[in-house]
Amino acid sequence: KAGVTQTPRYLIKTRGQQVTLSCSPISGHRSVSWYQQTPGQGLQFLFEYFSETQRNKGNFPGRFSGRQFSNSRSEMNVSTLELGDSALYLCASSLEGTPSTDTQYFGPGTRLTVL
Amino acid sequence: AQRVTQPEKLLSVFKGAPVELKCNYSYSGSPELFWYVQYSRQRLQLLLRHISRESIKGFTADLNKGETSFHLKKPFAQEEDSAMYYCALSGEGGSEKLVFGKGTKLTVNP
Numbered sequence: 001k002a003g004v005t006q007t008p009r010y011l012i013k014t015r016g017q018q019v020t021l022s023c024s025p026i027s028g029h030r031s032v033s034w035y036q037q038t039p040g041q042g043l044q045f046l047f048e049y050f051s052e053t054q055r056n057k058g059n060f061p062g063r064f065s066g067r068q069f070s071n072s073r074s075e076m077n078v079s080t081l082e083l084g085d086s087a088l089y090l091c092a093s094s095l096e097g098t099p100s101t102d103t104q105y106f107g108p109g110t111r112l113t114v115l
Numbered sequence: 116a117q118r119v120t121q122p123e124k125l126l127s128v129f130k131g132a133p134v135e136l137k138c139n140y141s142y143s144g145s146p147e148l149f150w151y152v153q154y155s156r157q158r159l160q161l162l163l164r165h166i167s168r169e170s171i172k173g174f175t176a177d178l179n180k181g182e183t184s185f186h187l188k189k190p191f192a193q194e195e196d197s198a199m200y201y202c203a204l205s206g207e208g209g210s211e212k213l214v215f216g217k218g219t220k221l222t223v224n225p
């Protein structure tokens with residue numbers, strides 16, 4: 001079974017631009033979560049999508065948004081990029097999105113650098 | 116507010132020595148606790164979850180609600196245990212939202 005894939009793996013943008021990151025979950029997984037990882041703040045939850053609906057949301061500004069398609073693939077978008085958005089963005093997928101019974105499988109991440 | 120604290124950024128032990136990675140949490144309800152591990156150049160992966168009460172790769176972790184702790188232990192560390200370890204918490208109801216600690220980098224020296 002193929003693992004979680006994320007594209008692109010590396011991205012360089014300038015302040016003010018917008019960016020779209022993509023995540024393809026493991027086949028059959030319906031839950032996709034996004035995390036931001038930075039040296040200062042560590043891993044922080046952005047949002048979770050399940051069956052095309054945002055089910056949970058972290059404490060990030062509205063510039064961060066996402067969506068999920070009918071095939072469970074997910075995209076996240078960051079508008080009006082700021083220097084502080086430079087981070088590793090991780091995507092994770094699971095069957096039903098229940099940590100006590102499901103296992104979240106993480107992708108390799110997209111490294112975003114904002115100049 | 117949910118919070119996970121891993122007090123040690125770095126932990127270094129010798130092969131064969133016991134190892135304990137500390138994790139304390141703050142949560143008003145009954146949390147679900149997890150340990151995730153990231154080996155060098157590999158993806159973040161689940162090591163164990165408290166609800167399973169399992170031992171994985173010789174590691175165990177006991178949830179102590181009185182001390183709000185979920186320390187990860189292994190009696191005899193191996194060099195291949197060297198990795199970044201993250202403690203994580205999920206709230207009641209099985210929310211997929213995981214709150215992670217900042218991680219402890221474990222180095223097992225030969």
